[in-house]
Amino acid sequence: MPATDLDLLIEAARAAAETATRHIGAPLDVREKPGGQGPVTSADLAVNEVLADVLLSARPAYGWLSEESERDPTRTLTPSVFIVDPIDGTRSFIDGGDIWAHSLAVCEDGEITAAVVYLPLTDKLYTAAKGHGAYLNGVPIAPSRREGLDGARVLATKPNMAPKFWPKGVPNVQRSHRPSLAYRMCLVADGSFDAMFTFRDTWEWDIAAGALVATEAGAPVTDASGAPLRFNTESARLPGVWAGVQ
Secondary structure, three states: OOOOHHHHHHHHHHHHHHHHHHOOOOOOOOEEOHHHOOEEOHHHHHHHHHHHHHHHHHOOOOEEEEOOOOOOHHHHHOOEEEEEEEEEOHHHHHOOOOOOEEEEEEEEOOEEEEEEEEEOOOOEEEEEEOOOOEEEOOEEOOOOOOOOOOOOEEEOOHHHHOHHHOOOOOOOOEEEOOOOHHHHHHHHHOOOOOEEEEOOOEEHHHHHHHHHHHHHHOOOEEOOOOOOOOOOOOOOEEOOEEEEOO
């Protein structure tokens, strides 16, 4: 059995990658989830099964929160919980792109304590443990030193630049986009971009792992209003997220 939760998450992420990549080029049985939650494929479900097997067999006392599992109402009563997105960036996976990730985290009493974001097709393994820094393929990472949004390189969708979100005026930024929210947070953590943000409500599994990677790297991370993030909530949703320079 892995000695630490982080070791276990890394093992699980690699097992997930083996399963996901076997589905590339095969029929994916794409379906739209109810409530506008986006598509799900046979690959998402297969990866979810592998993650549950690897993680819960090693930590049977932990709770479980996954995008592709039925909600377990008892998880909020459990001190330690796995929060996972089997494939973050499913649309990219469907389209044959390489920007999708396995996003895995451990939450203890509302805080993320271990995290892995793994992009198998680009060979990027982001890891973090609370109090021990953040790493990309074993090398320490750090965010940019930019101060202020003017001229900043940001990751955000176009609707997030609407004037209604910016009472002091829309900032002059260089906007880009990546399919995976977890990966966006990691790109802030490693200094590739200065900030990422979304003002829409965000599922916990989309940002749990990326939030710790960014925080441990040294980037500030809050919800869209500037409040600290707390995880394993009843709704499993947070009011947006912001990482990096503001």
